[in-house]
Amino acid sequence: MAASLNNDDIIEELKLRREPAWSLSDHPNLIRAASVTVFLALWEIYGRRTDPLLLTYPTAVLRAALQLIWSGELLRQLLVSLASLAAGFGASLVLGVGLGLMMGRSRLAEAALEPHVNGLYATPQVALTPLLMMWFGLGFSVKVVIIFLFAFFPILINTASGVKNVSASMVEVGRAYMASERQVLLKVVFPAALPFIMAGVRLAVGRGLVGMIVAELFTAITGLGAMLTLYGNLFETAKMFVVIIVLGLLGVGLIQATQWLERRMARWKETERATQ
């Protein structure tokens, strides 16, 4: 028996140290890469034997991508789409958080806004698109409005329920230290509800992207959605795939960015969960 009770020594004594054997399941990245490669290879083989009107193949997509990047068309349309996304999403963030705080704090505001919110949220927003096009035309503004409608509700509803979930004792601490209603809202309620709000923002990002494409498919004048319609009509399948892949990457990028932001802003929550 060893004289000292050192943790490592005891593990040594109990002969619990084992050499780990190499195992494929320890290398998920290898499996991921192989899986993607096999998929692309099969697509290439199958795609080359299919009617090019219906399906294309990876190398053709790559060629189309280079062509679209070279001509500057892809970047131009991407920027147009992003501009409307930023405007629509920005508006839904400001109004969603603002009204959500009001609805969560005041029963009066909640009762007054609730029927409209529930009614509009339950209606599939796509159904409003033809009407909105009549009101706002086919330009930038209709896209902003549609994106706003898609992204607004998750933010509003999550903010309101986050605010309602803030414990009364937390608010009381604010009041005991003589915080005004404004200070309670900014220094207690908002930070306490932030994890909820950020979860709503994450949902809203995905929905905002859907709203953007819906708007552009309908209006079909500018943006990535318009490119989809255009190349669809021209039966240029490879170019359509380029747009779809860009949209996929955009979605992944935006969701990642929100998750990063979420972790940063709610760091205390993260570590709190980890230690519990």
Added chain:
Amino acid sequence: MLQVRHLSKVFFEQNDPRKPGLVALYDISLSVRKNEFVSLLGPSGCGKTTLIRIVAGLLPADRGEVLVNGKPVTSPGRERCMVFQQFGLLPWRTVLGNVEFGLEIEGVAREERREVSRKYLDLVGLKGFEDYYPHQISGGMQQRVGIARALSKKPDILLMDEPFGAVDAQTREQLQEELLKIWAKTDTTVIFVTHSIDESIYLSDRVVVMHSRPGCIKEEVVVDLPRPRWEGDIKADPRFAQLRARIRESLRA
């Protein structure tokens, strides 16, 4: 310093706010001198927490009044600071950020409130823990943060609502001793809510014994034990035992 006059409080029914329900406090009168340490002792449900919350200005009284330095209390004030049972720390703020909270609300400039907060963290023995988050430190340490936050506002009256109820017995004794030392250094008046007889005797100049349904003051017991009380084993003193027996009797009757 503090006067409570014929105070009554009734809680209304939850599902019908017009219908009066339980009488939480009935005709409470109490007066506390400057620098006095007074405990409110009683079983749970006797209204001691309600009473301290009314004194804090967090709850309105239905009848009667609370006067601090001759002025009636209607809302929280800077001369009264509260230490909460469940610590009341803001989990997204660091230890330092939590202590700063009261001064920040008051509008004290950043540099100054940092400096003051560090001083009080030092006083409660938390130097070096400034950047920790509340969930990373023990319950005892969290309550020290709560105490530092209250003291940083230099209150005339420190209101403590079962502050050591949520920590383990050993930490509790340690915190009691430290509280007495801090109280000796700062000249604040303390109102301390507890349901522990020993705690109330050990800390206070006077123990206000309450009973429930309706919440009333049954008796006030003066604790004439010498101070400082942290030297030697005061709890073994026969006078301590006498007081304990007397208060227990009073609670039972």
